[in-house]
Amino acid sequence: MKRLLLINLGLAIAPFFAVAQTKTIDQKVDSVLKLMTLEEKVGQMNQYNGPWGSTGPLTNDDKLLDQVKSGKVGSMLNVTGAKRTRELQELAMQSRLKIPMLFGQDVVHGYRTIFPLPIAEAASWDLAAMERSARIAAIESSAAGVHWTFAPMVDIARDPRWGRVMEGAGEDPWLGSKIAVARVKGFQGKGLGHTDAVMACAKHFAAYGAAVGGRDYNSVDMSLRQLHEVYLPPFKAAAEAGVATYMNSFNDINGIPASASKLLQRDILKGQWKFKGFVVSDWGSIGEMIPHGYARDNAHAAILASNAGSDMDMESRSYIQYLAKAVREGKVKLTVVDDAVRRILRKKFEMGLFNDPYRFSSEEREKEQWNNPDHIKEALDMARKSIVLLKNENILPLAKQSHKDSEVRRIAMIGPFIKAQSDHLGFWSYDWPDDSTRISSIWDAVQKKIDAPATELLYAKGCGINDSSTAGFAEAIAVAQRSDVIVLSIGEARDMTGEAKSRSNIHLPGVQEELVKALQATGKPMVVLISAGRPLVFNWTREHVPAILYTWWLGTTAGDAIADVLFGDYNPSGKLPMTFPLSEGQIPIYYNYYNTGRPAKNDSDRFYRSAYTDLSLYPAYPFGYGLSYTKFAYSEIKLSAPSFTKTSSLTATITVTNTGSLAGTETVQLYIRDLVGSVVRPVKELKGFQQIHLQPGESREVKFTITEKDLRFYDDQLRFISEPGEFTLFIGTDSRNVKEVGFEMK
């Protein structure tokens, strides 16, 4: 009681406190701003790559350090380590006004401890776990001097050809929004100012995932309604969660490069969403408006981008070279520059850097967090939850003990990933010198699980990831023939999915599917593990192999996570956050499509229907799909009433029963369809989910409450509204396998 009261009191005084804080910071910001020359202001808007490493075409400048000393660099990226950041910050402290620099870094899925790819984490549908993952990344990187991560990437993507699908949360705006919030909260922790909180950066603003042909950096074109309905929600959610910064996207959208889009930056982000932080360009994206054919030169680019609301120039050097001149010539108003600088300084104050510019550069803390066993544990938890069981015809889980007392059981471990280590890290991760001792390989992890010598592991590589040679098949087949069960681990190489890693062919690379066929021909039971950063096409495997686990790239603890799942120490619970197509020719394919005027009922209904003549309507695996070692049965849906009003709510209840013999976690998914709209509405939209853990035989009622807010969409005037009428409510285990019931909103 007493405690509750205190919390209440806390709530009551919090707003006053917050206002007072803001005011103080604003005043401080203004007092600094007043002291600044125009050149120093522009300097704050300038971000350089540090002297180490790069993520784009490197532009080198020998006078970099002098510029820091003369107040021309507001931020640097790719500078990490307590020692290095301290060294650089010391240079900034030699500048006239001693304004500290911000150090930014692509901490995308872990820093020292590498977590699964963001898309893999998204497959866990476990928001708390994703928040913890981001939290740990923040703890580890902030201890290494990092103030700011260029994450989360919240781009909705419906095209698996695009390499950067690995960085996002998949195709759904609703799930994407929840995940965006979880990650922002994780990175920013208890709030900016805590030394273990890093500024998050929602990227890439906006619609980067809709590149034509799935080709990275390519043009984007869409209606404003689609932009608002599908691509902006996660960005809006990030703003509401208090994300500190945004990053521009590389693409042009409807003819305007995002870095110069007033609509995105001024009208929507800083206007409608009232975002108070700052916007950083992507690497060189301001200068890249020249090849876009939008800016004549860097001077022009600086004018266009700053006026549109890009506050900080990452590495194109347009601002530092030309912005002051543009202000003096009246092409950019001083108020534009002042606004940008205020936004940047405010974050530096909030981060506490004016009090202590070295507060993140603590070698002691860095050492403390360098090998934090709790982090490894969390990473393992996350990795296990990210694995998706796609198929299982009574093979998994494998027994840990050999059942036959007299004979030795043999497991054939085959494939290019069995002994791999750094391949499990995936794109956007860090290689550390001691990786070979830290990253768990599948081989080592399985070795630990089994009851040697009663169980023996056999190994053959079979082929490389992208080999054209089948020379290793014979050995693999021989090994398979000596075994009782085959575990085959195949997939994409670490650098086949990621930035500028688009593929026109998303089949399994090289001869790997040929290896699947060859091993399947041995007649031995086989489990296929697929490591990848995107939905791949593997139809033959899907149709013929009895068990498939999609293992993405799981990070430092990949091998242990896979072994836990293979042997049933963890019952897989992942669900796909993105539709898996049957072929490249089916792209884009996603679950929340429109019905069209000529929908096909099924695959025998093709004539004058919206269908292909040569391919099924359905994907290989739908959004939300994922199996368990146990089975879940769904009852019919009960509604609290057949209808409700705009001011009341509706409860949908379903009973889920674990009818199998193992305990397991199920993600119960709620979808809604608005049957008739003033504009056409998707056939289904995810509107909720709950994860439940059920013991064998256990049943649980799962309740979802629906209010008018859940039924809103952007109408043809871009008003976010709901319309009364008939709806269908679906609850199920994935986006296709659902129970349904109708309801009305009056």
Place this chain on the structure above:
Amino acid sequence: MKKVVLFFLAFVLISGQRVMAQSASDAKMKTFIDALMKKMTLDEKIGQLNLPGSGDIVTGQAQSSDIGRKIREGKVGGLFNIKSAAKIRDVQKVAVEESRLKIPLIFGMDVIHGYETVFPIPLGLSATWDMNLVERSARIAAIEASADGINWTFSPMVDISRDPRWGRTAEGAGEDAYLGSQIAAAMVKGYQGSDLSKNNTIMSCVKHYALYGAGEAGRDYNTVDMSRIRMYNEYFPPYQAAVKAGVGSVMASFNEIDGVPATGNKWLLTDVLRKQWGFNGFVVTDYTGINEMVDHGIGDLKTVSARALMAGIDMDMVGEGLLTTTKQSLKEGKVTLAQIDLACRRILEAKYKLGLFQDPYKYCDDTRAQSEIFTDAHRKEARSIAAQSFVLLRNQGNVLPLKKSGTIALVGPLADSKENMPGTWSVAANFSKATSVLAGLKEVVGDKVNILYAKGANLDHDPKFEERAGMFGKNLQRDNRPAEEIIKEALDVAAKADVIVAALGEASEMSGESSSRSNIEIPESQRQLLMALLKTGKPVVLVLFTGRPLAIKWESENVPAILNVWFPGSEAGYAVADVLFGDVNPSGKLNMTFPQNVGQVPIFYNHKNTGRPLAEGGWFSKFRSNYLDVSNDPVYPFGYGLSYTQFTYSDVTVSSANLKGNQKLTASVMVTNSGKLDGKEVVQLYIRDVVGSVTRPMKELKGFQKIELKAGESKTVTFTITPEDLKFYNYVLKYDWEPGEFQIMIGGNSNEVKMKSVNWAK
């Protein structure tokens, strides 16, 4: 000087007279229709908006049919796809003799690329890049159709398409808005002539308004989404060009736009079409387009019918939504009487313009039906046009033209098919009168060449797929023996020949409506045959039948000669023979990009540069916009096509490198036929606006000239460029040009051009 003035005066006088005559006849029409509409009941007005399916009329007696009853009751405004003057006369008789007001019906048909004399599918026809031929084909189609009772055609289809998966690419003019606009205008002129009331002109219907070609994933009828600026710059121009050319009617498309189906989209049908473009004809739905809005999810039949009418739909094809619900909607205030009147008036005006009130049987002239359909003269033109639509994609070692001697092995599932020659949408064609490749070759070379034939392969390994691809009586007579045995037979024949001609590709119903493919390669059964033929070491000519760009990377690298013949029409066999033996030197140019694989789709020449473009000809490059596994280049670019001779281009000369305001720029290039044969070349002009207030395409087609050059001859080709050619719709959709640098490019295809830069100030 005097001459010029006189000419100018004459021009003013003539055009002035035309305007006066026009308004006089408009006034007369108005008087007539006002009087007629005064007599009409509400039901009769609504009846005019109804275009039911012909149903039992096609097979039975007009008078006793259900449609006959509706006509009598004044519930039908028109009918479509009825073939024969006699049948149409019968039906018209019911309307003008038995209905209360005796209003004649309008008779429509899908006359898409010819009537009984069938021309190449539109994608092929437009590969001629010859507007006279395009117009001529539509003219002949109109003569034949009008002789058989038809006065309205659902053509041209002008949907821009960048996705070869979409089956209906076959029906359009490809990916380019400029070329598409020229073709749209030529087709409309061809159908409508200079006077719609003549008995040999028919009303044209431009379709599918709008953006139907941008269906997601190339799947027919699928959702469309794009920005307004893209609509205006890249998809709208051909529709607008048809309106400018005076098209009498417009068909709404199946897809939605901005979340509202085109059929119920007022912005599209009224604001853009009528207010911005000044269209004054009538708008018809596509087949059950109104009803399908129920499935789109914007209301029940009554709601969507009312929405369609109020959006600007005038005629309801097949679904009878307007017929059955409009009266009730009027009572409920969901539609206005004024809108019903407006729609009814537009239909009556169309009938008036066609002269049907003067003579309802004007298009049912039995003598004309006897003498003007499938005539030798028409067929001759069709043969010539078909030959000019072929695109020579490859000719290693000058395999082509073939000698008119020796032995030829003709193989492939399309070598001996008549039914597949006319192509998709040949409703009026008599398939048995089409000429197969085998028959055409034999007839053209007579005894001079020994022609051996074997089928060699089925269309596809999958019999079910082949069944779907053989609809509408276009069966390819599946051979049920094992594939190896069928190939073996072909190899035996090949062994006896000097050269192999393989007629492979798609069956005609593999493209067209509801014929989208996710896999756009040559079917595996045929690819295997082709590989086996190549192994013989004999020269192989691939005669490629297709209704879409196919992914033929492997073929482009391994087959020495490839002649893309689309679906050439009723005279296919002759035209193929004419080109194979060199009687006609091929001159067609692709109007759509041929991708390396389906994963590259959409790929089109007028793309944006992006902020991280790949260096030209380069690949793979880190942090550039490219794929890991395929370059950014197509197999064949837009505008591409070879000849049996060679053309060389000089550098571009421009009249001035610095221009201002409304000055004119002339850009010239000297083209030389450096080969040994006479030939035709399409000289193409592209312009790039280097910096814009919005990102602009890498190049845009802005002109072309098809020239004929004797062997060794040179000609200077000159293009005149004005600021009008530099205009585009900017971010606020204002159509204007912007000063700055422009790259003027001229060449034989979109990829191989000579370039000069100019600066153009305002």
